[in-house]
Amino acid sequence: MILWKIAWRNIWRNPRRTAVLVTSIGIGLLGYLGTSAFSRGFLTQMVESTINLSGGHVLVSAKGFLNNPQVRMRIQEPGVVESLLQQTPGLARAPIVSLDGMINSSETAAGVTINGIDPDKESRVTVISEALIEGRYLHNGNSAPEIVVGEALAQKLNVLVGNKVVLMISDIQNEISSGAFRIVGLYRAPSSDFEKRYVYIGKTAAQKLAGYEREISSISIRLQEGYVLEEQVESIRSLLDRPDLEIVSWKDRNPLLVLSIEMYDASIVIIAIIMFIAIAFTIANSFLMVIHERIQEFGIMMANGVMPKNIRRMLYLEALIITILGALLGFVLTLLLIGYYGNAGLDLASMAQGLAMFGVGTVVYPEIWAFDVTVGLVGIIAVVFLSVLYPAIKASRFEVVDAIRFV
């Protein structure tokens, strides 16, 4: 108990020294947590920017539809599937009628994928409603012949908001079905290929075009949390274990993206290790210097009959208190930084010109994971202990005379 008191008093006896140690731990923790929080954020952003525009985290389709998107591949009883999905709370779901066909203006024609959507539900799964640059989004519950097209496609077709286009598909009877649609809005996507490929109409209008009654092509699902969702995907898979359905996650749909992410993950691990080495070096160095300064003090203590064992204990206790203070400082600093960017997001477009032209998908939200906090704390405690171990042993073994003489 007396050691606690001495340790506590020692810490405040020389505030400069304590400040050096506490801040080196605090800054170190900030560096580690900041790096991991932003890496998590970047990974999430990479996934989000892929799923944001289409498909969500999980896509439920009629069996065979994804590989061979033909009009006859459809979910016959969407109501049954929906009510099954309702058993899992917290899912945002959006039905899609997806049809490959042609779009025709007075100028030219182009092949497109026509997405018949429920405007309200779709905006909870994808960001297409936020990507509009001109005109408006589709109205809800509206079977009016309205269409939203990409900016690049509008240019190619030489049409403006308010103009008419004709959609043409092969319907459920395998006959050509066509309809006139008025353009109500233009959207901008990160890639012009996407803009040229996807057009959006109301679900009812798409069903009419295809000759469906209540059938749909797919249901896209957005899960509540970030990107590690394997269990959720599996639970949906087992929930919808029906021979006529096919359930794919964003990973199944983007194998190359998954590879890139794994690659990125691997390099993050290395970067985290490097960051940790830097932090360890800083902390160890600070402790070594501080203890070195105090060798004379230890000598005097030992000359007064303090056992070396107790000097070691005192040093560990000091280190423990300092680590707690440093960790607190680190958390406060991290919370200040991440708290701000976690809400507002870090808009990369403001940091790098040229990104702005890509529209949606450039804001990164750092994420604090309990795992990273644990690793950071345990790591720092280990580093502090190791840093103190060597000088503590050394200090307690000094010959009294040498120690006192040491300047």
Next chain:
Amino acid sequence: MPAKPTFISLLLVALTFIAARGQESATTIIKKSDELMRGLTLSGKYSMTVIRPDWRRSMEFFFWSEGTEKSFIRMLAPAKDKGVTFLKIKREMWNYIPKINRVIKIPPSMMLQSWMGSDFTNDDLVKESSVVADYEHRLLRRENMNGAATHVLELKPTPEAAVVWDRIIEWIRVDDYVPLKAEYYNERGELVRTMTFSEITRFGKRTLPAKLEMVEAKKPGRKTVLVLSDAVFDAPIANSIFSKQNLRRSK
């Protein structure tokens, strides 16, 4: 006392007649002109020339049609395409190519492609969208064109019609419903396509233009010219002509 027709009553009758004719005429004129060009059936030979700024190509084909639902085409020239056949029934279209000995059903994705390299698309051949049913017609004025009195009509697509045009202006001869010209406009009021009809020829009982020229207004130097010859209208055509078996037949 038998009522004698007075001048006034005669005038009234005449006026109602004229008024009635004026009311129905826009649609009737279009209908009659359409029927004139199509006949109940038609068989005949077309020569088609596709003109581009840097090249031109000519081809010949024989054409059979029955109403708007069925048609059959057999390519005669050039040698490379000889024996290629097309069958259209309702909105479906099949194509046979001797070189690979296959019949292929044209999918929607190819419907809007150019037909045999011309300014016409496959869809132009297939579609049943008719100038009668898909448009509202309005008589704009009368005009003299090539020395003949013509009706100038405006055709506006009905809201549901799957038509890309905003409006079509058509010139039709007053006396015999022979079309002379049609202009197609987009929604910005720009002229996109012009069809002109000429070489008015007598085929049996019908008099109609044998030559059709199509020009894309926004693509200068491009033109497709179709000339009809040996045409027979309204004669019955054997059902075997409009069959898939006929696609593979060499004659």
Next chain:
Amino acid sequence: MSRLIKLAWRNIWRNKRRSLITISAISFAVLIVAVTRSLQYGTYDTMESMAVRMFNGEIQVHRSGFQEEQTLAFSMQAEEHDWSDILARRPEFEGVSRRLTGFGLLSSDSASAGALIVGIEPVPEGAMTQFSNMIRTGAKLVQDDDRKVLLGATLARNLQVGIDDTVVVLTQGYQNQMGADIYVVKGTLSAGNAEVDRGLMVMPLRNAQDLFSLPGGVTQIVYATDDFRQAETRAQILASDFGSDRLEVLSWREMMPELEQLIIMDNVSGAIYLAFLLTVVGFEIFNTTMMSIVERAREFGMLESIGMKPKQISLLVFLELTSKILVAVVAGLVVSTVAIAYLISNPIPLSASLREAYASYGFTFDSLVFSAKPRVFIEPVISITVISLLALIFPIYKMRQLAPIDAMRKA
């Protein structure tokens, strides 16, 4: 002045422990930033060069307007230029390959589907880009293959055809001439990209020329160089070499603007890590410097009491520390070079599953890639030097505030 320099130099060696701590802190910072940047640039380079080599290649030459229209009206005769001439004259150009690209309707006995048809020269193309190498079943195309094709794996499944089955292709070729032919499936492709797998057909160039009624015609000339990052400059060299305004010369940046986004993202995320890393190492340097000065308060007090002006003392400390920084940065650079050279020759292997996954897309990618380009060394040298100099300002300022008596009484 020279007396001060001598004194400073002597001071450095007088307290070896103190100097060593400062120098090692700075050298270590240089090393750590250099290794981090080396890994970041290495990874980015690899990922981006993979994306470039997947399909488009580094530089493409077309008839002007092809990029926008993508139609056969913008084709050209292969003999129009001697495309490979530049390879002999300029070593940075490493390969050239010709392509003819168009669209067609593919039919089997049971189904039909539209596809992008790419006619290639199998050998040079396979050496420059990956798409024709990513075989799932069957085999790659070789030089003498005739009327043999590769199909995207999903496309093959949709058409219900396998190896050695036939597909019929119907196209509108040059001047919209009808083209049709029958081909034998030699292999299926799996590019890890649903669009490609669902809609790509690859055939020998001369078969494509027949199909599209374009004997001797090509749409794209693809070039590979020794450094894909310099594609823009290389594209300019090509453009001025051809000297024809009927040709467009495009770098991959112009062909794949969305990849540019990825690169900017990489740079920004790299910059964020760098900021955190520099905060940590900068603080370390500041701490070390600060302590080494405060420790010596008594010494400075003595110097002042024997008549040295505060300005001279500051200059003395400044000289000491700057020479330490110089030594440290040079040492750090040497250590970094050694470390990075080691990491390049003894790479850190990737996990087996990741390796296999890359291999299935035709990429040999076994280990983490470290880069040794100049930026890797220039960036840490500059940033650490600046941070070290900044870390000097406060301690020296603080030192001048210590009155001689206080200073002597301290410690």
